[in-house]
Structure formats: structure tokens, C-alpha cells
Amino acid sequence: MNVNFLRFCQCELDYIKKNAEFRSKAGLNCYIERKDGHNCCDWCSKLAGRYRYPDEVPKDVYRRHDNCTCDVSYVSEKGRQNVHSKRWANEQAKAQRIEYAASLPKPMKLTKAEAIAKESEILARKELTYDEKSGIMNTVNNTQDFMDREHHNTLSRKVNKS
Numbered sequence: 001m002n003v004n005f006l007r008f009c010q011c012e013l014d015y016i017k018k019n020a021e022f023r024s025k026a027g028l029n030c031y032i033e034r035k036d037g038h039n040c041c042d043w044c045s046k047l048a049g050r051y052r053y054p055d056e057v058p059k060d061v062y063r064r065h066d067n068c069t070c071d072v073s074y075v076s077e078k079g080r081q082n083v084h085s086k087r088w089a090n091e092q093a094k095a096q097r098i099e100y101a102a103s104l105p106k107p108m109k110l111t112k113a114e115a116i117a118k119e120s121e122i123l124a125r126k127e128l129t130y131d132e133k134s135g136i137m138n139t140v141n142n143t144q145d146f147m148d149r150e151h152h153n154t155l156s157r158k159v160n161k162s
Contacts, residue, residue, distance in 0.1 A: 020053040037069025
């Protein structure tokens with residue numbers, strides 16, 4: 001099974017190489033980019049960089065060792081593809097997500113007292129009350145409350161008539 005897995009990996013690497021060669025011959029700018037990971041070894045650090053495909057790419061740039069955290073990507077105008085996971089990363093979509101996240105309002109940092117006051121304010125606007133004893137939120141105009149009040153009023157009228 002290990003041999004089959006290695007053959008499969010080699011086929012995938014061959015596919016990436018052929019694809020990059022084709023794009024390069026078609027006049028598209030293609031690069032293989034290796035970024036060293038966290039606490040990278042000397043061997044990986046020496047291979048880190050951006051190589052124009054196919055002329056400048058060393059053979060070892062695709063290789064990995066156990067626990068290697070380096071990112072090896074195929075970069076073209078279409079986008080960026082991780083050589084090992086085969087996932088495409090769309091740089092424009094990523095830039096749009098970052099821009100959108102930057103446009104969002106910054107989260108408020110409140111003290112516990114401020115948070116309780118803000119919660120009460122929001123609940124009051126929604127006409128909700130929070131019963132700490134039961135842990136249940138109720139509407140102010142709850143049907144059960146209305147029926148209880150009506151029942152109480154009816155009993156009061158009967159008592160007053162007597």
C-alpha cells in the first residue's frame with residue numbers, strides 16, 4: 001500500500017509539472033513558490049523562494065520530509081494551488097474577505113456591569129424580561145401574565161361585589 005501511495009503522489013507531482021510547463025510555453029507566467037514553515041530546518045530554508053517555471057525550479061523544491069510545515073505552491077494568473085493538497089486559493093476572493101472584515105465595526109469591550117446594562121437595554125427594547133431564578137426570558141405582554149391579571153381582576157370584582 002505504501003508503494004501505491006508513493007506512485008500516486010508522484011503522478012500528482014508530474015501532473016503539476018506538466019501543467020506548469022504547458023502554461024509556461026503558452027506565455028503565461030508560472031512560478032513554483034516554497035515558503036518555509038514555523039521552526040523550519042536548514043534544508044527547507046535553503047529551498048525557500050520563488051522560482052520561474054520551468055527554467056529555475058530545482059528538483060528538490062517539491063520534496064518534503066516528516067513533519068515538514070513548508071508551503072509549496074504553483075502560482076499563475078489563475079490563482080495559487082498548493083502542490084501537496086491540490087487546493088486552489090483565489091487571491092482576489094481572499095483580498096475581498098479581508099477588505100470586508102476590515103470594514104466591519106470593531107467589537108465593543110465592556111465591563112461586566114456595562115454588559116449587564118447593555119443586555120437589559122436590548123431586552124427592554126424587545127419587550128423581554130429575564131428571570132434569573134428560572135433562567136427563562138419572557139415577553140412583557142406574555143399571554144399567561146395577561147390571563148393571570150384577568151383572573152386576578154375577576155376575583156377582585158367578585159370580592160368587591162360581595
